[in-house]
Amino acid sequence: MVTMDDVASRAGVSTSTVSHVLNGTRKVSPATVQAVQRAIQELGYIPNTLARSLARSSTSTIGVAISALSNHYFSETVHAIETECARHGYMMLFVDPHDDPEQELRVVTALHHRRVDGILLAPSTGSLALDYLQANEVPTVLVDRMMSERFDQIGVENTQSTQALVSHLIEHGHRRIGFIAGRAGLGTTDERVAGYRQALHAAGLVFDPQLLVNGGSSSEPARAATAHLLALEMPPTAIMAGNNLMTLGAMHALRDARIEVPGQMALVGFDDFDWADFFVPRLTLIAQPVQALGTRAVHLLLQRMASPDAPTQSLRLAPTLQLRHSCGCTGLE
Numbered sequence: 001m002v003t004m005d006d007v008a009s010r011a012g013v014s015t016s017t018v019s020h021v022l023n024g025t026r027k028v029s030p031a032t033v034q035a036v037q038r039a040i041q042e043l044g045y046i047p048n049t050l051a052r053s054l055a056r057s058s059t060s061t062i063g064v065a066i067s068a069l070s071n072h073y074f075s076e077t078v079h080a081i082e083t084e085c086a087r088h089g090y091m092m093l094f095v096d097p098h099d100d101p102e103q104e105l106r107v108v109t110a111l112h113h114r115r116v117d118g119i120l121l122a123p124s125t126g127s128l129a130l131d132y133l134q135a136n137e138v139p140t141v142l143v144d145r146m147m148s149e150r151f152d153q154i155g156v157e158n159t160q161s162t163q164a165l166v167s168h169l170i171e172h173g174h175r176r177i178g179f180i181a182g183r184a185g186l187g188t189t190d191e192r193v194a195g196y197r198q199a200l201h202a203a204g205l206v207f208d209p210q211l212l213v214n215g216g217s218s219s220e221p222a223r224a225a226t227a228h229l230l231a232l233e234m235p236p237t238a239i240m241a242g243n244n245l246m247t248l249g250a251m252h253a254l255r256d257a258r259i260e261v262p263g264q265m266a267l268v269g270f271d272d273f274d275w276a277d278f279f280v281p282r283l284t285l286i287a288q289p290v291q292a293l294g295t296r297a298v299h300l301l302l303q304r305m306a307s308p309d310a311p312t313q314s315l316r317l318a319p320t321l322q323l324r325h326s327c328g329c330t331g332l333e
Contacts, residue, residue: 011039109129121142165284180242225246268283
């Protein structure tokens with residue numbers, strides 16, 4: 001079995017110098033680094049990464065607990081996180097808690113027991129993991145769902161952007177606008193509902209509770225919620241869905257009812273997605289900066305790992321409005 005001493009002998013340096021090259025614990029000249037790396041390659045030396053991690057109290061791993069398998073928006077965010085982790089020399093350990101508070105606690109505990117250096121978490125409604133993370137002083141950043149100022153957190157501005165899109169529908173002449181809200185208890189749901197109501201208030205329109213329905217942040221519940229809106233004695237002339245999956249559910253319901261968009265019903269939503277530009281009509285949506293969200297989340301976590309006692313930060317990123325045809329706009333490319 002090849003040892004560090006063998007590498008040192010082949011490279012013509014001390015064993016401690018080989019250790020410094022492997023661990024980055026001291027500056028070593030480029031020529032010496034090349035000699036050590038050449039010796040490692042020639043001898044086929046495999047560093048004992050576990051021993052090195054224990055010695056440094058670091059595993060160079062970051063745990064990510066985000067329900068991404070069922071949500072395209074989160075999957076793009078996780079991809080950005082993985083890319084940024086790799087750029088900084090960290091491996092990402094990903095688990096999907098399926099938006100279940102008990103499962104979330106189990107996976108966060110498992111990540112902690114595997115000695116990850118920090119955790120990125122999109123907390124579920126009624127999260128049980130936050131108290132555990134605080135009690136065990138695990139460096140943590142909350143992603144997208146900004147639920148506790150006890151932690152660093154990063155998300156997207158939801159209220160003003162939703163207000164802007166609903167106001168856009170009002171500018172098109174709509175006075176009865178349905179809103180399909182996400183899962184109750186999520187901060188993103190509350191903020192987007194607030195934006196919807198603020199747009200109505202600013203336009204002097206009376207809020208009708210019949211037009212606010214729950215789509216459960218998923219496609220099938222949103223499909224049922226849309227059907228409920230269509231069955232009202234005075235149905236809406238426009239609908240906004242609170243996320244990408246609910247937009248798809250609303251589209252299914254409108255297709256089932258043979259309602260033309262935007263001729264008979266305007267449809268807009270939160271979350272842009274890759275194929276939204278290929279629907280007929282093309283969908284007007286709020287695009288979240290998913291790449292920046294993942295990248296900045298990693299930066300926040302690295303800062304927290306380096307400075308455990310620093311004040312917590314809460315960052316909001318601005319989304320962009322993608323005006324296409326489903327809102328009733330014409331003359332767009």
